[in-house]
Amino acid sequence: MSKFKKDGGKASPQMNTASLPDIVFMLLFFFMVATTSKETDPTVEVDPPEGTKSTDLTPYKQRSEIDFLYLGAPRNPARASAFKFGYALSLDNVVQATADGLYSTSAVSRWKKDKFAQKPSRMTAPLEEVITCVKADKTAPTGIVFDIRKQLQDIDALTIAYAIRDKGNI
């Protein structure tokens, strides 16, 4: 009566997975080429404004010639009240008060000087040409950006970049 056999039958053929590593390696190489490494996870909230016709900093970044600083509300809201307008600077993941706030007025210029001193010798760009990129939240007060700018001017680091999120392709 039983036309259908429950067990036995043919075992499903084994799939050949020899080329699986190749596929994964291909994926790996794609990601290695198409991405750049994250510098740090900033400790302040940054949602950059949108814009167009900006300069692409990726080539500089791959040569690690840029110093990034972040400006936004601290991720820990309890601390926000300690800062000027409630916005804090993040330099290398260390939250600083804004340029003339809690800690020290020379935080930015000291940080920039340290960064410049630590640059490997193959980077020959003088201090005034080393780009300092300000990544600020879209609600951040511009006064703080100008405070940063003043600090950079004092030590003759004369190139600043205002980060945005580019809407266009070019």
Place this chain on the structure above:
Amino acid sequence: MAKRAIPEINAGSMADIAFLLLLFFLVTTTMDRDQAYVRKIPKKIDVPLDQDVEVEKRNILAIKANNQNQLMVRGEVFSDPSKISEFILKFYQTNEKVNDPSNNFPMYSTTTLALCEQQMTELDSQIEEAERVGNSKLAEFFLSSYDEWNKKKQALKLYGKDEMRELAVQAHIRIEVQEQTAYSIFSQIHNEIEEAIFELRDKECMRLFSESYGILKRRHAQDSDPKDKSKLDLLEILYPARIIEVTPKN
């Protein structure tokens, strides 16, 4: 001697290793590119000027934003910030072909090849004079303006005509914001300036070299060809982007 068979290596875990690497890269990298407006900060002056520099009103394009994020361009309130670039275009183009003193926009002057050469020989003798006296700072100053004229001369040669129209040296765009102006407004102003300058240069680039300014710029960023550099220099001389960011007062 009998050959020994090479034992086969089990490659079954190769995929695991590759996956591990892949995951590592996925986690530590970002896809988004860093885009920004790059600006120069003026050098600090040691001795403050005792007198303000006179600038004609027509040469100033003041873009102001206040604490409430309201915009004002040349005394006019702009409710739509995306209209600023049109105004900037007007600022550049009104007197481009013919100077008309009756309007309130910057004038253009005509630069010729003969003028460049005359200035260069003059500066040459001035450099020699300064070096003879031993005033190295003055010599440096003359040398930099010599370079500027030389740049203009090269640009004119590339331009292919005997003369070109040049925007008044003092003409500039001025950004005046207040302390609590949102960064988005500030970056939007930069965006509008960049857009206007791009449009002007792109049009000229199309006309002169029949290619897009964006492509030219990108190619120069990639393989910095001196030919592209001189083209970019020419476009920069034709439509200079002079931006002054005024530090807000407390």
